[in-house]
Amino acid sequence: MTKSIKLSNIEISNSKKLSLIAGLNVLEDDQQTFEVAEKLKNIIESQGNAFIFKASFDKANRSSIDSYRGPGLDKGLETFKELKKNGYKLITDVHEINQVEKISEVVDIIQIPAFLCRQTDLIKEACQVGKPLNIKKGQFLSPDQMKNIIDKCNSFGNDQIMLCERGTSFGYDNLVVDMLGMSKLKSFHHPIIFDVTHSLQLPGKGGTSASGRGEQAEDLAKSGVSLGIAGLFIEVHPNPKKALCDGPSATPLDQFESLLQKVNAVDEAVKNS
Numbered sequence: 001m002t003k004s005i006k007l008s009n010i011e012i013s014n015s016k017k018l019s020l021i022a023g024l025n026v027l028e029d030d031q032q033t034f035e036v037a038e039k040l041k042n043i044i045e046s047q048g049n050a051f052i053f054k055a056s057f058d059k060a061n062r063s064s065i066d067s068y069r070g071p072g073l074d075k076g077l078e079t080f081k082e083l084k085k086n087g088y089k090l091i092t093d094v095h096e097i098n099q100v101e102k103i104s105e106v107v108d109i110i111q112i113p114a115f116l117c118r119q120t121d122l123i124k125e126a127c128q129v130g131k132p133l134n135i136k137k138g139q140f141l142s143p144d145q146m147k148n149i150i151d152k153c154n155s156f157g158n159d160q161i162m163l164c165e166r167g168t169s170f171g172y173d174n175l176v177v178d179m180l181g182m183s184k185l186k187s188f189h190h191p192i193i194f195d196v197t198h199s200l201q202l203p204g205k206g207g208t209s210a211s212g213r214g215e216q217a218e219d220l221a222k223s224g225v226s227l228g229i230a231g232l233f234i235e236v237h238p239n240p241k242k243a244l245c246d247g248p249s250a251t252p253l254d255q256f257e258s259l260l261q262k263v264n265a266v267d268e269a270v271k272n273s
Contacts, residue, residue: 002189004230005132005160007089007108010050012162012191012230018267019231020044020260021091021134021193023054025246026070027079036236036253037088043257047264052089052109054233055079059245060095061115063204068244073099080106091134097125104129114138114166114198117149127156134193134233136164139175143184150188162191164233165224167199175201177220182227191230196221198233200249212249218259225266232263 004013012019022040027033037053044051057076059069070076080090084106093111094100100122104110110126114136117123126133133153137146146163153161163185167175177199185192199220202211221232236256240247251259 003159003161003191005109005162005191007052007132010052010089012050014186014191014228014230015271016230017049017271018225018229018264019050019052021052021054021231021233022236022256024056024237025197025235025250026056026059026068026244027076028244030079030082032238033079034083034086036238037083037086039253040236040256041088043260047260049260049264050089050231052091053083054091054111054235056093058095061113063206063210070245073102077102077106094122094126097121100125100129104131107131109134109162111164112136117141120152123149123152124156127153127158130158132160132162133158134162134164136166136195136198137185139167139169143178143181146185147188150190162193162230163188164193164195165199166195166233167201169203173202173204175199175203177224179223179227182224182229186227186229192227193231193233194221194224194229195233196224197235197246197249197251201246202248206248210246210248212246217251218262221259221263222266225263226270228267228270234259 057070090107091109093113109132111134117138165182170176200213235250236253237243237250238253240250
């Protein structure tokens with residue numbers, strides 16, 4: 001039986017209407033964060049989708065020492081608390097064990113980054129705070145190997161797991177999405193989230209940063225949704241060319257509403273067939 005994740009009035013499930021994990025790659029400034037969150041909320045909820053706002057407080061895995069990482073844990077917590085006061089459901093990623101408990105007091109879902117998905121101690125700590133987890137499949141893992149991560153979570157007493165596809169390494173500086181592999185992930189009976197944005201990355205192609213193919217977000221999103229999945233993960237930006245991190249893979253905010261309308265049409269066709 002396929003599992004689901006419940007957050008008060010939200011149910012995230014492969015059989016339910018598509019949920020959206022959407023937001024910013026990383027916190028840049030509060031004004032931008034609150035404006036983007038409000039615009040996304042209005043767009044997503046007007047189309048009947050569940051919305052969880054995403055932003056990172058620290059991008060620890062950077063190409064260069066000069067890359068922008070974010071405001072850090074303390075400032076990030078302040079921003080998340082303000083968003084929480086305004087009724088937003090929140091998700092963010094953790095990179096170190098000592099971040100987990102503090103983050104769990106504010107967010108609704110904890111995200112495990114792809115490069116850390118096999119870090120047993122991090123998984124253990126995240127499981128033990130009792131929050132649902134969005135675990136990104138490492139670019140280096142086959143879908144079958146995610147079963148070992150599910151077993152780890154179960155051994156630590158947490159089966160509130162979403163499995164997130166974010167692309168697979170294909171030679172140097174390139175990622176591809178294996179749609180058959182995503183179908184394999186569904187066979188584990190957990191909600192499947194498709195991270196469209198990071199699947200569009202071209203790691204290292206920018207020299208000291210990743211490049212990307214943000215203009216192809218709609219194509220990839222519609223393809224993933226055609227499999228009948230629980231949700232999409234999409235990062236937006238008001239001006240991707242000026243984004244401080246991963247701008248080339250971000251979806252321009254003013255194009256998001258049109259994209260969502262199109263993927264919803266696919267989702268409805270698949271789930272009502």
